[in-house]
Amino acid sequence: MKKQTVLTAILSLFLIVGISNTAEAQFGKKAKQALGLGKKAKNKKGKKGGKGGNFSSFNEETDEMGVTGEYFGLKDPKAVGFRFVKEAEGKIVNELHYFEKNGEPTMKLTMKESYYTKHQVKMFFNWRSASSSGYVEMMEVAPGVFAIITGDRSLNSYEDPIPLDATRTVVEVGAKNKADFDTWDIDTAQAKVDMLLATLKSANADKVKKKLMRFDVYKSYKGKIAFAKGTNYLRNQKANQPTEKVANFITKRELGETVAFKPYFEEPLASSHPGAWFNITYEMLGETTDREKLRKSSTKFSKNIPQIDKDQDKFYFWYPKVTINTSNNVADYAFLELLRRTQDKLQAGNTYDLKVTVWAHKDGENIDPVATGTIQLEYTTDENGTEKRLFDPIKGWITVLEDYLDE
Amino acid sequence: MNYIKHISTLALLLVFMSSIGQESQNTILSKFESGKYSIYKLNAKKKFEKVKKAWPVEINKTGDQVTSVLIKRAGILDELFEADVPGYPAYFAFKNFRISFINDYAVYYEWNGKQEATTKYILVKPGGSFSGNLETINKNVANYATATFKNQTNARANVKEQKAELAEAERKVNSLQGKAVSKIEIQLVSNPKKVAHFSDAIQYGVVATLKDGSVLKTPNLGGKIPWEDFTLSHEGSSNTIDEVRMEEDASKVPNDQIVLKVSSKYHPSLRASKNIATTNDVSIRVSQNGFYGADRAKATNRATFGASQRGGDGDQLLIKVKTVKHKQTGAPLNKIEIYNETDRKLVAQYKLTPATELTINSNGGNGQWGSDGTSSSFPNGDNGGNGGNGGNVTIIKDPSVGTLNITVNNKGGKGGKGGKRHNINGTSGSLGATGSNGNTNNQTKSVSLKF
Numbered sequence: 001m002k003k004q005t006v007l008t009a010i011l012s013l014f015l016i017v018g019i020s021n022t023a024e025a026q027f028g029k030k031a032k033q034a035l036g037l038g039k040k041a042k043n044k045k046g047k048k049g050g051k052g053g054n055f056s057s058f059n060e061e062t063d064e065m066g067v068t069g070e071y072f073g074l075k076d077p078k079a080v081g082f083r084f085v086k087e088a089e090g091k092i093v094n095e096l097h098y099f100e101k102n103g104e105p106t107m108k109l110t111m112k113e114s115y116y117t118k119h120q121v122k123m124f125f126n127w128r129s130a131s132s133s134g135y136v137e138m139m140e141v142a143p144g145v146f147a148i149i150t151g152d153r154s155l156n157s158y159e160d161p162i163p164l165d166a167t168r169t170v171v172e173v174g175a176k177n178k179a180d181f182d183t184w185d186i187d188t189a190q191a192k193v194d195m196l197l198a199t200l201k202s203a204n205a206d207k208v209k210k211k212l213m214r215f216d217v218y219k220s221y222k223g224k225i226a227f228a229k230g231t232n233y234l235r236n237q238k239a240n241q242p243t244e245k246v247a248n249f250i251t252k253r254e255l256g257e258t259v260a261f262k263p264y265f266e267e268p269l270a271s272s273h274p275g276a277w278f279n280i281t282y283e284m285l286g287e288t289t290d291r292e293k294l295r296k297s298s299t300k301f302s303k304n305i306p307q308i309d310k311d312q313d314k315f316y317f318w319y320p321k322v323t324i325n326t327s328n329n330v331a332d333y334a335f336l337e338l339l340r341r342t343q344d345k346l347q348a349g350n351t352y353d354l355k356v357t358v359w360a361h362k363d364g365e366n367i368d369p370v371a372t373g374t375i376q377l378e379y380t381t382d383e384n385g386t387e388k389r390l391f392d393p394i395k396g397w398i399t400v401l402e403d404y405l406d407e
Numbered sequence: 408m409n410y411i412k413h414i415s416t417l418a419l420l421l422v423f424m425s426s427i428g429q430e431s432q433n434t435i436l437s438k439f440e441s442g443k444y445s446i447y448k449l450n451a452k453k454k455f456e457k458v459k460k461a462w463p464v465e466i467n468k469t470g471d472q473v474t475s476v477l478i479k480r481a482g483i484l485d486e487l488f489e490a491d492v493p494g495y496p497a498y499f500a501f502k503n504f505r506i507s508f509i510n511d512y513a514v515y516y517e518w519n520g521k522q523e524a525t526t527k528y529i530l531v532k533p534g535g536s537f538s539g540n541l542e543t544i545n546k547n548v549a550n551y552a553t554a555t556f557k558n559q560t561n562a563r564a565n566v567k568e569q570k571a572e573l574a575e576a577e578r579k580v581n582s583l584q585g586k587a588v589s590k591i592e593i594q595l596v597s598n599p600k601k602v603a604h605f606s607d608a609i610q611y612g613v614v615a616t617l618k619d620g621s622v623l624k625t626p627n628l629g630g631k632i633p634w635e636d637f638t639l640s641h642e643g644s645s646n647t648i649d650e651v652r653m654e655e656d657a658s659k660v661p662n663d664q665i666v667l668k669v670s671s672k673y674h675p676s677l678r679a680s681k682n683i684a685t686t687n688d689v690s691i692r693v694s695q696n697g698f699y700g701a702d703r704a705k706a707t708n709r710a711t712f713g714a715s716q717r718g719g720d721g722d723q724l725l726i727k728v729k730t731v732k733h734k735q736t737g738a739p740l741n742k743i744e745i746y747n748e749t750d751r752k753l754v755a756q757y758k759l760t761p762a763t764e765l766t767i768n769s770n771g772g773n774g775q776w777g778s779d780g781t782s783s784s785f786p787n788g789d790n791g792g793n794g795g796n797g798g799n800v801t802i803i804k805d806p807s808v809g810t811l812n813i814t815v816n817n818k819g820g821k822g823g824k825g826g827k828r829h830n831i832n833g834t835s836g837s838l839g840a841t842g843s844n845g846n847t848n849n850q851t852k853s854v855s856l857k858f
Contacts, residue, residue, distance in 0.1 A: 142483075182459055187448060187527070188481040195484065198502070220610070247607045251645035251652045274502050277520050307520045351646070363491065363556055365563060376645050382752055 053102040055081030059176070065122060067096065067140065071174040074181050080174065082146070096124040096138065109138060112161050119203060121196050123161065130155035137161060137168065139193055144176035147189040164201045165313045168193060201313075205271060208240050212315055217242045221264040222315075225356050225373025229253065230327070231260040234320040242316065255352070255377040256389025256397060258327060262320040263358040263371030270312040272360065273368065278308035279361035280321070282338045284354045284377070285345045289338040292361055300405060304333045323354070324397060326389075336401045339390060343398055348387060351378045431555060431562075432496040435508045436473045441465045444513070444530040445537075453541050455529060464513075464530060475499060476506060478515075478530070495562030497555035507548050511535030514548040524549040581631035584673045587618040591637075591674075593667050593681040596627055602665060603689035604657070604757055608650040613637060613669055613679065625649070636673065642666040643685075653685060657742065657758040658858035660685060663734040684735040687758050694768040695722040695747055695754065697795035697842075700775030700823055715789045715836075718772030718820035721798030721845055722749040726767065726813075727854045729805035731758075741811055744856050749798070756858050761810035771795030771820030774839035779826040786833025788826025795820040797845030805854035817845030 055070035056079075062068070063084040071080050081099035085108075086092060094113060097105035109124035116122055122140035137149040147170045151162040162168070170190040175181060212218040217226070226249045228234050233248040242264075253259050269276055279292045291308075294301040311317050323335040339346075346352070355374045359366040379386045390398045443461040450456045465477040476488045476499045488499030488506050498505040498518075504527070506513045512535055515528040526544045531537045579585070596610035612628035624630025627649050634648050643660040644651035644667075651667065654660050664684045671677040697719030698706040706719055725746045733740050741761055745754040759765060774792030797817035804811060822839025 183481050183483060185448075185458070185481075188484065191480055191484055191486075194502075247605070249608065251608065251647040251650065252654070275500055275505075275518070309520050353647075363497075374647050376647060384750070384752060 053079065053081065053099065055079055055099060055102075058083060065116075066143065067122065067146075069144065069176045071146065071176055072178050074173040074175070074185065076172070077178070082174075098138075107136075109136070110159075115200060119196075119199055121200060125161040127155055127158050132162075135162060138174075139196065141173075141184065141189050141192040141196075142180070145180050145184050145189070146174045147193050148172040148174060149193065164197060164204050168197065202271065205268060208315065209267070212240060212242065215242045217244055217246055218264055218315070220246060223264070223266050223371055225261050225263045225358065225371050227251070227253070227259055227261045227373060227375045228320075229260070230258055231320045231322060231325070234260055234262040240315070250375065252351070252376040252378060254380045254389075255346070255386045256324065256326075258325045259323045259375060259377075260320045260325070261323070261356060261373065261375075262317055263373070264316045265314075265370050268313045268315060269360055269370065272370065273362065276360040276362040276367060277312065278370075279359040279366055280308070280332070280334065281357045281359065281366070282323070282332075282335050282354060283357070284338055284352050285342045287338055287341045289334045289341070290366070291332070291334040292364070292366075294334050294337060296364075301333055301337075323356075331397060333401070336397055340398050340401050340405075343390070346379055346386075346390075348379050348381045351376050353377075431558070432490070432498065432508055433472050433494075436466060436468075437471075439466060439508055439513075439532050442533045444532055445535075447529040447531065447537055449527065449541060455537070455539070455541070462530065473499075476513075478506070492559050492562045492566060494565060495555075495559045497552050497559060505552075506530070507551055509547060509551055512537050514544060516545070516548055518552070522549060522553055524552070577631075578633055578635075581623070582633055582673070583615055583623070583636050583671055588671065588674050588677060589616050589618045591615045591669065591671055591677045591679045593669055593679045594624075594628060595681070599683070601689055602653055602683055602685045603687045603759075603763075604653060604655050604691060606653060606686075606689045608652050609644070609665070609667075609683065610650045611667055611681070612649065615671075636671060637669045638672055640668045640670070642668065655755075657756045660758070661734075663687075663736075663740070663758070682735075684733070685758070687733070687740055687760050688763050690764040690766070691755075691757060691759070692766040692768065693745055693755060695724060695749075695798065696768050696770045697721045697772035697798070697820060699772045700792035700795075700839075702772075703775075713789065714775050714778040714826070715792045715823065715839070716775040717793045717839075718774045718795035718823075718842060720749075720795040720842070721769035721771050721817050722747050723798050723845075724748065724754070724767065724769055724800045726800065726802045727805075727856055728802065728808050728811055729854045729856055730761070730807040730809060739809065741808065742856055742858070744858070753857070756856075759812075762812055764812045764814065766814045767800060767816065769798030769800055769815070769817040769845060771797050771818065771842035771845075773820040774823030776823045777826035777836035777839075780829030780833040782829060783832065786829040788828050788833065788836035790836040791823030791825045791839035793839040794822050794842035796842040799846045799848065801848045801850065803850045803852060803854055806851060808851075815847045817847060819843045819845075 058081045059069045061083065064086065065084045068083045071082055083097045085095045085097055094111040096109040096111065098107045098109060100106045107126050109126040112123045112125065123137060125135070125137045128134040132152055132154045135151045137151065138146045139149060141147050149168045149170055151166050151168050153162040153166040170186050170193055173181065173184050173186060173189045175184060226234065228248055228250055234244050236243045269278065279290065281288055281290045291305050295305045295307070322330060322332065324331040353374050354377050355372065357369045358371040360368050360370050388396070390396050393399060441464060444464045446458040446462050447455040448458055460482060463479040463482060466473055467475045467477065472494065473496065474490055474493065478486045478488060480486055486501045488501040490496035491498050491500055498507045503517055504515060505518050506515045511532055513530040514526055515530060516524040516526045518524055524545045526541060526548065529537050529544065592614045594612055594614050596612060599607065599609045602609065610627060612625040613632065614628065615623045615632060617623065623632050625632050625634060639646050639648070641651055643665040644653050651665065653665055664682050667681045669679050700716035700718045703716040703719065704711045725748055727744045729742045730739050731742055739761055740758045743757045743759060743765065747754050772795040774794045777789030777791045780786040780788050797819050800815050800817055802813065819842030822841050825836025825838050828835045
């Protein structure tokens with residue numbers, strides 16, 4: 001009996017030590033991990049992280065941002081120090097110095113000045129390395145409360161934080177007053193960060209649109225769809241720089257040949273229709289096919305018509321779409337289905353209007369069109385023309401679709 | 408007896424669940440009131456745990472209908488959730504988040520296009536209770552939402568009808584339908600610098616003058632007349648709304664001009680047209696090159712074995728040229744017909760000014776690179792494939808032709824690089840041979856063209 005009591009006591013002691021070590025999910029450690037500094041701490045398993053410094057004297061300092069002071073973490077209650085530094089060596093630096101020990105700062109974060117001057121958002125960032133794990137950001141969510149944030153993007157420039165459309169995750173909350181943790185948990189801090197980002201994004205969208213209006217293609221095609229003979233004519237290298245040439249766009253094409261298209265939007269779907277995604281319909285000769293409806297109609301269409309749930313935050317599709325692409329034998333099954341349904345009405349020598357509409361789509365409904373365009377498709381009469389492309393007994397687009405649906 | 412009791416309970420539960428599934432949020436929310444709601448959030452172990460602070464929830468109604476729900480997250484952040492379909496809501500939405508009220512509580516969740524819910528919080532009404540696990544809550548709310556979507560047919564139809572009514576009212580205000588119109592005219596958005604095969608699109612709009620002197624315009628001219636008001640029947644160009652491009656095939660531009668033609672659907676006697684003479688001065692490049700060796704199987708539709716494939720030959724082309732007068736300006740124009748003798752098909756029919764450059768490419772394709780040696784059993788690199796031969800190009804000029812700005816490229820394709828040896832026991836492959844250049848044969852004789 002005695003033996004059992006002693007064993008239980010030892011086990012309990014182990015458990016307590018174990019728990020206290022695990023619960024040592026420190027505020028500082030989180031920031032360190034975000035900076036890639038956490039390896040040492042990980043290797044020293046079993047040793048406590050230490051009590052850290054005492055930064056209560058920071059609370060007596062004042063700065064124009066009102067952020068300097070002693071902070072405690074929600075997960076790691078250890079005290080850390082924040083000090084806003086406006087000037088250094090005669091230069092304006094606007095930095096937030098973060099201290100885990102008295103003395104030199106553990107890291108120096110740069111303020112994104114325009115967010116503060118234009119929107120009063122206090123955000124500081126630091127790139128420890130070029131990878132996404134080397135990035136850390138601190139954003140004030142309430143006076144005396146900061147969200148510590150990691151991001152999913154790697155370095156573009158040391159001078160800039162990750163872009164606004166990156167995914168930001170709040171990993172810790174730091175507060176001067178521990179009582180604030182009753183209100184500010186991780187989720188609430190994340191919600192506030194998302195709200196602040198929404199403000200910044202909306203202002204950024206106006207700025208981006210202003211820049212886009214410098215490009216002829218966006219100016220002429222917003223709300224419309226541009227067509228081209230291949231996706232290469234519609235691609236561009238940099239975000240929000242649509243350098244594609246309007247001269248390469250087409251309004252007529254041989255039926256059965258490659259047609260690439262790209263919609264340009266008045267505003268990103270995420271702001272015009274939050275929570276919606278894209279859908280595309282094709283109309284020709286009185287028939288309409290709808291990607292989302294087809295997706296829900298059979299497993300075969302479901303498998304071959306993926307949902308378009310990207311680019312909601314963009315002013316145009318990053319990757320152009322195709323009705324048919326003969327160079328890699330890819331086609332939109334919704335367009336092929338349109339051809340299959342209209343095949344009896346198609347006649348050699350005639351030209352047909354194909355109307356393409358990109359919709360904001362939610363809960364099984366096309367809510368509003370966000371871009372439309374029409375291209376003429378000519379049923380050519382040559383030996384290797386439309387007839388062969390659509391009805392070749394082995395490789396014709398309609399033949400292939402019919403064979404697949406009949407399987 | 409107990410068994411029967413269980414069955415009846417299950418049946419009752421199913422009836423209850425299906426009745427929940429058919430109820431809109433308006434009905435369910437009749438049992439809810441604004442107040443401070445207890446919050447359960449997911450912890451790291453994916454279990455719900457109660458949050459210390461209750462969140463204020465305001466339910467906003469117009470008559471019997473709930474229009475929105477304001478949630479003050481943690482008592483400090485306002486999130487206004489609005490009904491998805493007014494009249495028969497299945498959920499209330501705020502950005503990418505949704506809430507649906509079920510039983511004694513509201514589920515606060517994210518929704519994806521695959522009809523799946525990911526619950527973030529549970530908001531329990533004052534005096535209500537909650538016990539449940541994440542998986543069941545996710546399933547229940549998804550089932551509720553999808554079942555309610557099916558019942559939204561009438562409400563959605565009403566919304567659509569209202570939207571359609573608004574759109575129709577706007578169309579009528581802006582349309583020429585029922586208005587006294589004296590004339591319609593075509594106006595170019597800007598004067599095109601070049602009107603030629605492959606030139607930029609010409610943008611145009613329609614201006615209608617009403618009998619009272621007021622002027623209406625199509626959207627691209629700053630007005631709001633719907634394009635559906637007009638029938639388009641352009642000639643020499645694509646017949647597309649608000650922008651046109653000259654036909655690529657010169658046989659479809661017989662009079663060397665584009666004719667934009669528009670008529671009013673509601674006033675058929677009102678017609679407008681605009682003639683735009685072509686300038687035929689955009690340089691054109693026609694490529695009928697041989698394929699790259701590695702693409703041999705795809706190009707010939709025949710299986711190939713191993714690397715070292717020879718590049719395809721450039722096609723043999725016959726180019727006929729005749730000079731005529733521009734039918735509108737009288738300036739000389741070269742009529743050019745390009746026939747591919749290899750494929751036995753007409754490639755192009757163009758009209759170009761004598762100074763405009765036409766480039767013909769009929770180069771041989773490059774040979775495929777040889778594979779490298781792979782192991783001590785196969786140490787040798789393959790030889791590179793030979794380049795294809797350039798195509799022969801015959802240019803027949805009619806005696807009428809004075810100047811023709813044509814460049815022919817019909818070089819042999821380069822040989823593919825030999826594969827590297829694997830080790831010292833192997834040998835590297837040799838460079839494939841370059842294909843021979845094609846011949847360019849110029850003739851002058853009377854030419855008859857098909858256009």
